[in-house]
Amino acid sequence: MYICKPERNVAQTRLLLITCAVVTLSIFFISTVVPAYNSLVETFGFLSLVVSILLVYRYSMTEFEYGVTDCDFTVTKIVGNKRTPVCCVALETAIDLLTKSDYTKLSKNEKAITKYSLKQNMFANSYVFLCDFNERRAMIEFEPNIQFVMILKNAIKNAKHQSENSESNDI
Numbered sequence: 001m002y003i004c005k006p007e008r009n010v011a012q013t014r015l016l017l018i019t020c021a022v023v024t025l026s027i028f029f030i031s032t033v034v035p036a037y038n039s040l041v042e043t044f045g046f047l048s049l050v051v052s053i054l055l056v057y058r059y060s061m062t063e064f065e066y067g068v069t070d071c072d073f074t075v076t077k078i079v080g081n082k083r084t085p086v087c088c089v090a091l092e093t094a095i096d097l098l099t100k101s102d103y104t105k106l107s108k109n110e111k112a113i114t115k116y117s118l119k120q121n122m123f124a125n126s127y128v129f130l131c132d133f134n135e136r137r138a139m140i141e142f143e144p145n146i147q148f149v150m151i152l153k154n155a156i157k158n159a160k161h162q163s164e165n166s167e168s169n170d171i
Contacts, residue, residue: 004066004148009121013060016122020052064120066144068155071162073129075118075142086118087140091159095130097152100141103128112139119143 027048031041063078064086073094075086103111113136119126124143129152131138144152 001067001069002148002151004144005063006066006120006124006143006145008060008063009124012121012123016055016059020048020056024048024052059120059122062120064118064142066142066148068148068152070155071159073140073152073155075140077118087116089129089131089133089140091156092163093131093133094156094159095132095137097149097156098128098130100126100128103130103139112137114138115141117141 024045027041027045031038031045034041057079061079065076065078065083067074067076068091071091072088073091074088077084077086098106112130114133116139118140119142121143126141126143127149129140129142131140
């Protein structure tokens with residue numbers, strides 16, 4: 001099994017934390033200064049706090065680990081000491097592995113219906129694992145390094161070759 005764990009962009013994480021804190025605190029400060037619209041501004045402050053917590057949890061506390069075996073592509077979510085398997089997709093269902101920019105250039109009928117974003121940095125150079133999942137086209141956006149991309153492409157090719165060979169042997 002090959003495993004890839006992308007590195008966190010520390011500058012982006014710090015900027016996210018500072019921005020969330022400053023915006024939320026500023027809105028609550030404004031609610032104390034402007035008593036005429038106190039309840040409306042406090043509502044925006046509460047919404048800002050909720051969005052800030054979601055963004056901080058998703059992009060600073062959560063890590064992802066990508067793995068590939070001879071027949072499966074797996075993604076594990078790590079928060080603190082808790083490891084949760086997010087997905088395990090058979091490589092023989094893979095359609096292609098594309099960069100995000102190549103995926104956006106695809107025609108509408110070639111794009112996925114079901115979409116998963118499993119990357120830990122907001123603005124990372126990501127790849128799209130395009131596959132058939134429950135008879136629907138699905139995409140998993142993730143951020144591997146170049147070595148892992150080459151290993152995954154090779155594993156997809158081998159899995160498809162083995163499935164074709166097993167189908168021809170069954171006939």
